[in-house]
Amino acid sequence: MRRMSALVPLLAAILVGCADSGGAVGSPTSPPIIPVAEAATLPTSTPVPPTATSVLPTFTPVPTSTPVPPTATPAGPTVVPTPSPRPAGTAPRVGLQAGHLNASELPDELARFRTSTGARYGGVSEADLNYDIAQRVQALLEAEGVIVDLLPATIPPSYDADAFIAIHADGSAASGPRGWKLATPWRASRAAQQLLDAVAASYGPATGLPQDVGGVTVNMRGYYAFNDRRHTHAIARTTPAIIVEMGFMTSAADRAVLFDQPGRVASGIAQGVLAYLAQRDPSDGAALLPPDFPNLRVGEAGAILRSAPSDDARQITRIAAGQRLFALDRRDGWYQVFSRDFPSAPGWIREDLLETTSEAFPFPTTTNP
Structure with missing residues (x-):
């Protein structure tokens, strides 16, 4: 995923809530990761087509839960039933998405991402690297009895x-x-959050790579596959999910691990996933429920969007009265929100400057971008 200097021109993919059965979608032979020294000599003007994306069979959706309508937003907080525990003895199921893989085959609702090819170094595309690592993680998890779905850019509807x-x-x-x-x-x-903590605890030690502290972007947290409110092809709201940026393909030091020692990368991810599966309580359905908040509108006095939940925090912009907002978090009398008038970043607004509304937040659509 290529780092951008400007975060998001619109709420195209940032609002979540603004990258087969029993195995992979087929088992095509993954192209070998080109060693750093060799890849550096490849001409960048003539990219090598990603073999994996051209040979992967047509994706067959895995069994999923009842789809959540992608565009219907309720007037008030969504009431999501607490998931029922899976039957005793059920093997855990994990979805591994190889980011950007077969992006050209994304459905119409995600057509804007069909040309999103991700990062590249020499003749190695990000899709190739992601796919290679995903296959390695799959093998490690399956060896421990985990059912793994190896997924391309297109996610099955309400993937559970x-x-x-x-x-x-x-x-x-x-x-x-x-x-x-x-x-x-x-x-x-x-x-x-528990899944993230578990993978974070294993990935750094396994790879020896540094953490990009402060590098998480709005696009990462608003990844399209997380956005069941807007998209049909997204995970179910109760599926615990994270996005992993393994390292920079454009960094020689990171490439020495990503390209030359992919087993360490796969092990770092797999160890974290296995640790999460071992520590979770499968009967705790409430842990799967994301928080929900009312639909909000700016009150008559208008409101100041700030960088933190404090009157002393930096002012980002002023939001006019009547603007509808999408709440992300609530803390100490403040809401963290997105506004379509200022879509490049979320901010915080004092709760007393807001009012609840029965009107749903206007998520972007092809006719109302």
Whole structure:
């Protein structure tokens, strides 16, 4: 996933709540990861087509839960039934998405991402790297009795699993940025946060790579596969999920691990997932529920959007009266919100400057972007 200097021009993919059965979608032979020294000599003007994306069979959706309508937003807080525990003895199911894989085959609702190819170094595309690592993680998890769905860019409608991990790699116009980072969706459930904590605890030690502290972007937390409110092809709201940026393909130090020691990368992800599955309580359906908040509107006095929940925090912008907002979090008398008038970043508004409304937040659509 290529780092951008500007976060998001619109709420195209940032609002969540603004990357087969019993195995992979087929088992095509993954192209070998080109060693760093060899890849560096490949001409960048003639990209090598990602073999994996051209040979992967047509995706067959795995069994899922009842789909959540992608565009219907309720007037008030959504009441999501507490999931029933899975039958005793049921093997855990994990979805591994190889970011950008077969992006050209995304459905019409995600057509804007069909040309999103991610990062590249020499002749190695991000899709190839993500797919190679995802296959390695799959093998490690299946060896421990986990059912794994290896998924391309297109996610089955309301994909239901015990964990979902979107595997990506970073890139930058400069060679300096490096390191890994993880993110949950906005409105993360307790289970999603536990999944993130478990993978974060294993990935750094396994790879030896530094963490890209402060590098998590709005696009990561608002990843399209997390956005069941807007998209049909997204995870179920109760599926614990994270997105992993494994490191920078444009960093020589990171490439030495990502390209030359992919087993360490896969092990770092797999160890974290297995730790999460071992520590979770399968009967705790409440842990899978993301928080929900009322639909909000700015009151008659208008409101100031701030960078933190404090009157002393930096002012981002002023929001006019009547503007509808999408709440992401609530803390100490403040709401963290998105506004379509200022979609490049979320901010905080004092609760006393807001009012609840029966009108749903106007999520972007092809006719109302």
